[in-house]
Structure formats: structure tokens, C-alpha cells
Amino acid sequence: MQFVTDLIAYRELMAVLAWKNIALRYKQSFMGILWAVLKPVVLVLIFMVLRSFVGIESGPIPYPVLTYSALTLWIFFQESASEGVTSVVGNANLIRKIYFPREVFPLTSVITKLLELSINLCILAALMAWYGIGPTWQVLWVPLLVLYAILAALTISFIGAALNVYYRDVSTALPVLLSLVMYMSPVIYPLALVKEKLLVEQAASHWSNLIYTLFTLNPLAGLIDAFQNVTLRGLPPDAGAVLPGLIFTLALLPFSYLFFKRAESYFADVI
Amino acid sequence: MAIIEVDHVTKEFQLGQLTSLKQAALNTARRLTGRPVEERKPFKALDDISFSVEEGEVLGIIGHNGAGKSTLLKLLANISKPTRGSVRVHGKVAPLIEVGAGLVGDLTGRENIYLNGSILGISKAEINRKFDDIVAFAELEEFIDTPIKRYSSGMQVRLGFSIATSVESDILIVDEVLAVGDLAFQRKCMDRIDSVIREKRSTVLLVTHNIRHVERICSRAILMDHGQLRSDGEPNLVCNEFYQLSEETVRRHHAEAHKGRHETTGDLELVEAQVLDADGLPTETIPCDAPVTIRLVYEAHAAIDRPVFGVGIQTPDFLNIATTHSVPEQTTLHLAPGRHEVRFSFARFPLMPGVYCIRTGVAAGNLYTTLFYAESVATVRVEPREIIHAESLREGFIPMEGNWSILPTDTPSPSLAAQAA
Numbered sequence: 045m046q047f048v049t050d051l052i053a054y055r056e057l058m059a060v061l062a063w064k065n066i067a068l069r070y071k072q073s074f075m076g077i078l079w080a081v082l083k084p085v086v087l088v089l090i091f092m093v094l095r096s097f098v099g100i101e102s103g104p105i106p107y108p109v110l111t112y113s114a115l116t117l118w119i120f121f122q123e124s125a126s127e128g129v130t131s132v133v134g135n136a137n138l139i140r141k142i143y144f145p146r147e148v149f150p151l152t153s154v155i156t157k158l159l160e161l162s163i164n165l166c167i168l169a170a171l172m173a174w175y176g177i178g179p180t181w182q183v184l185w186v187p188l189l190v191l192y193a194i195l196a197a198l199t200i201s202f203i204g205a206a207l208n209v210y211y212r213d214v215s216t217a218l219p220v221l222l223s224l225v226m227y228m229s230p231v232i233y234p235l236a237l238v239k240e241k242l243l244v245e246q247a248a249s250h251w252s253n254l255i256y257t258l259f260t261l262n263p264l265a266g267l268i269d270a271f272q273n274v275t276l277r278g279l280p281p282d283a284g285a286v287l288p289g290l291i292f293t294l295a296l297l298p299f300s301y302l303f304f305k306r307a308e309s310y311f312a313d314v315i
Numbered sequence: 316m317a318i319i320e321v322d323h324v325t326k327e328f329q330l331g332q333l334t335s336l337k338q339a340a341l342n343t344a345r346r347l348t349g350r351p352v353e354e355r356k357p358f359k360a361l362d363d364i365s366f367s368v369e370e371g372e373v374l375g376i377i378g379h380n381g382a383g384k385s386t387l388l389k390l391l392a393n394i395s396k397p398t399r400g401s402v403r404v405h406g407k408v409a410p411l412i413e414v415g416a417g418l419v420g421d422l423t424g425r426e427n428i429y430l431n432g433s434i435l436g437i438s439k440a441e442i443n444r445k446f447d448d449i450v451a452f453a454e455l456e457e458f459i460d461t462p463i464k465r466y467s468s469g470m471q472v473r474l475g476f477s478i479a480t481s482v483e484s485d486i487l488i489v490d491e492v493l494a495v496g497d498l499a500f501q502r503k504c505m506d507r508i509d510s511v512i513r514e515k516r517s518t519v520l521l522v523t524h525n526i527r528h529v530e531r532i533c534s535r536a537i538l539m540d541h542g543q544l545r546s547d548g549e550p551n552l553v554c555n556e557f558y559q560l561s562e563e564t565v566r567r568h569h570a571e572a573h574k575g576r577h578e579t580t581g582d583l584e585l586v587e588a589q590v591l592d593a594d595g596l597p598t599e600t601i602p603c604d605a606p607v608t609i610r611l612v613y614e615a616h617a618a619i620d621r622p623v624f625g626v627g628i629q630t631p632d633f634l635n636i637a638t639t640h641s642v643p644e645q646t647t648l649h650l651a652p653g654r655h656e657v658r659f660s661f662a663r664f665p666l667m668p669g670v671y672c673i674r675t676g677v678a679a680g681n682l683y684t685t686l687f688y689a690e691s692v693a694t695v696r697v698e699p700r701e702i703i704h705a706e707s708l709r710e711g712f713i714p715m716e717g718n719w720s721i722l723p724t725d726t727p728s729p730s731l732a733a734q735a736a
Contacts, residue, residue, distance in 0.1 A: 060433040143393040309396040
């Protein structure tokens, strides 16, 4: 509950810090905010080339818009988490001098990324229009899915940021870990492919169902699939794919937060 | 009610680096095999400190480097937590621990005011209201839309100070920030802090090496020494104890190594320097007003024509108080190679109690070319003749002699008479 009251008390500070992050990133850059769009576009192109060699079954939805939709959410999650983890160490000068609840830093990282997310959502809408995919009422799920992505990113950010103060190895290891998670999430391929292999074809014999559940424990697996469902397919989220990851995230988040709050008192001494 | 309560607070730090993977593995192996683990000794930055501050008090915290002053302030500002004991602060704290912490070079002055204001806990509406004041105090009207990386360091500090002092708070914590900016701005900062004290009746904690500020504005002072509270009370008394402590340190350093400034052309060398008391015996302490002789032995390596000897008195912080030359005796003097003794005698040593350093030099010829110059060749401690409260406090260097006259007067002063007419 303390968390929620802090959130309200420090909303202005977080807004100003987020504005600072954005202003600083684009102040002395020629392309400015265009960089936010360039990253997913380049990745989509790479995936398209890759797909022409390997052949990934993507169903009736055109592949570029399918991966763009996946990348929109994935990049938001990945950048929120990695900037959240480095946010505390990155603000060492403030931590040593001024007190305010330290969770402001990971939270600000997420808020900062909301801007780029909304730009990418606009591009996605434009792509959908180009390919003639009309939105349905299911689109109303999007805010909830974004909230879920935020919670997943914060689960990693809190514990990662606290550990990073003591061992900088965390920020070095994180990009490797996150790219691993990306390949384990349905970004390049649709979740339907995994589902069919495991649940219908039972490719791993009697282990198949267990492996599928483990696969969906990764919050991003259910999340990306649900996002593609509500934006492109006009379907509600697939509860079977979403729930394992959601329960896992909601169970870990309190521990991650409490760990952060316990470590917080020593940040100024160790950093 | 006490606004700040510090109760048996100890703060320890681990010395050295964090344990690496290798060290951790070695320690685990040692633990498993039952051998003693390599433990690092904690360093006590604060050692069982207790005190409380009442509302409206202006507390000065003084002490040498590493005495634990800044650690204490960090605990009070909630930046760090005590290892043992408790710190209770009832009210909003505005820390001026480092002015300009969180100023961002790429942002303009205007943007930085909003950013830094929010970091210090000022709401946006309040910043809007105070914006012009902040800019005016920092004297930055012309440059407010320039990125502050183009500012001079003085301008940045002015901006930082101006933002930080506009925070409305119950407790203001000031750490060494007044040592920045030019003299005029330092004065302005002191006036601002004075007005905070007088008008807003805030509680102020001031950490500084500038003892004069403490004596001037504090209502109470604390002297810290190696993490412990050495004394607590009247600013004048506490500051005086600090002076004595530092003077002892200066004398000890001087005894350990001859490290004062030292220049010579090689024609002449100082062999011995002593302070002699009334009986002609070498001494380090003399009572106030006593006769004193400074004895110097020089060795000349070559013949020196018409030398001039100089002797001067300095404070330990290199303020020259008095200097004298042997010019009138110069005309006939001719120094043959060999040792020569030079004496300068005071009928009575003219300075107030404290520690003083002796400097000396030799020049020669029509152009007074300097052949030798050295500082801190000897130190002398002047002690008060009687332990009278007023005399034992340093309130200057030179005793003023003269006569007081306090008489009733019947005739009104001329200006009053003119007004009446």
C-alpha cells in the first residue's frame, strides 16, 4: 500500500524525470524520435529475410505486420526492463545526495518507454490499414496487456536494479539473458506454431503438455500472442497461454519489490 | 519537542572492495574445511552518537576531515541508514548536501529549475510561483534559456543554491556549500540563510570548515572527532576547542617533518631555529605578554656583503601578522663564511593566545636579492596568563591597549540638540 501512496505522492517527480530522459535522449540527435521507429522496422526486415530461407508458417496474417505487432510489445518490455535495471546505478549522483523512494527510478524507466510504445502503436495501426486489417472491439484489451507488460518489466527491474548496485555483472548479463528470452517468445514465429507442435502433434511425446506449460510460464509468450490476437486476429486473449505467465509474474513481483525495498537503505553506502 | 533525535547511532562501513567471486569461493572453501575466514574489519564512521535538536535551533557541526560530519548528515537526510541506533526526524528536510546534485548539462537553466525543483520535492505549481525569484537570486536572467553546460562553474553553483534554498522545509541541512562562488555571492548566500533562520524559524544544520560562520550564525555547536561527539554547547566554546585541537595537529605535523616553504640560493643555510623564554631557555610555550627571543643560527657558505635579516610571525593558516627587518643595522655588516647567530628579542610578545609559526629570510646587496627564505621554522604557543573565560577565547590576534572612560553626561549630544531646536 505504501507503494501506491508513494506512486501518487511522487507522480510529478516521475513525470519530470521521464521528460528529462526523453529530452536528453533526443536533444543532440539529428534523427530524434525516429530512432524509436527504426529499431522495429530494421528487425522486421531481418526477420523477413530470415523467413525467406527457413520458412515460418504464419497463418493468414501477413508476416510483416505480425512481427511488427510482436516487436512493438517486445521492445517495450525489453527496453523497460534493461533501463530499469541500470536506472539506480545510473543515477548514483542523486542517490548519494537526495532522498526519495528509490523505486522512482525503475518506474521512471517504464514511463519513459511509454512514449516510444505509443509511437510504435501508431505505426502498427498504419501497417494494419495498409494491409486492410480492420480493428475490432477486442482492441480494448490493449491497455490491460500493456499494464501486464509493465508489471513483467518491473519484476525484472526491481530485483535486477538492486542486485546491480552490488554486482555490476547484472547489467552486463542482462542483454544476453533478454535476447535468450526473445527467442523463447513468439516474436519471430507465432505461438500457434508452438502450440500445434506440442499440443496437437505431441512432438515431445508425453512431455509435450508440460513443456508447453513451461513455455507459457514466460510472460512474454502469452502476452505477445494475446496482443496479436486482440489487434490483428480480432480474437480475445488465449487464457491457456496467458494465465501461467500472469500467475508467475504476479507471484514474483511482490518478492522482487520487497527485495528492492530492503536493499534500498544501503544503496547510498555501496553504490 | 525535539525535532531531531539521534539515539546511540553507530554507522559502520566495510573497508575495501566488495567480495569478488574468487574471494567468496575461497571463503566458502575455508568455512567448509573449518579454517578461519578472512574477515574485513568494519570502519566506524560514527561511534555511539546521541543528541537531539530542538525546533528553531541553528546547529553548527564542526570537526576535522573524516570526523563523520557528512555521514551524520546523510543519516539525518535519510540517504543512508544507521548500523545501530535510531534517527528520528519530525518534519520535512531540505538537504543542501551538494549544490547542483542533479543539474543536467544538456538542459537549459529553465528546464533545470523544473527538474531540480521536482527532485528536491517542490511541486510544479510552487516552482511556477517562485521561478522569477530563483532566476533573480541566481543572477541568470540573460542565460536562463542556455544549456547549463555552457555556464561557468560559478553560475551553475548559483543556480543550484538558488533552487535548493527555495524549498519550503522544516529543517535545512547545509553542507560546505558556502565555500563556493565569489565573495559577493558567498555573502548573498549567508544573508539568504540568515533570513531563512530569522523569518521562517526553520531548524538549520550547518556543516562547515569555516568556523567564523559557525560562530556568527549558530546558536549551538557540536564538535566531532573520529566519529565521536567531543563536545556540544555554546558555539564560542566549542569553536575554541576545535581551534586548540587543530593547533595541536599543526604542531604535531611540524614536529614530525620540516615541511614549510623553503627557498635558498645556496649561499646561506639555516642551521637552527629556537624560541627562547625569559630565562634564555628553548621553549615551545610562552605565557601571554612574556619576553621572548627568537634565536636563529645561519651558516654562510660564502662571504655575504650587507645582509638583511627578516623575522616574521604567521598563523598556522599562513596569515602574516607581523614582520621585521634588520635594515638599520645593515650598512656596516659583512658576513664572513661560517656560522652566525641572529637574535631578535621582544620585550613582551605582543600577540593574543594561540599558536604562531615563525618565518625567516635573508637578503643582501643594494637590490635586496633574497638569499634564503623559510616558513614554519619554529612554532610557539602563547598561553593565557590566567584562565579567564574571555581571554581564553580567540577573538583576535592583537590585544588592544588603551583606557576606557564611562561617565554620566548631562549635556545632550549635538545632533539631538539640533533636532530639538
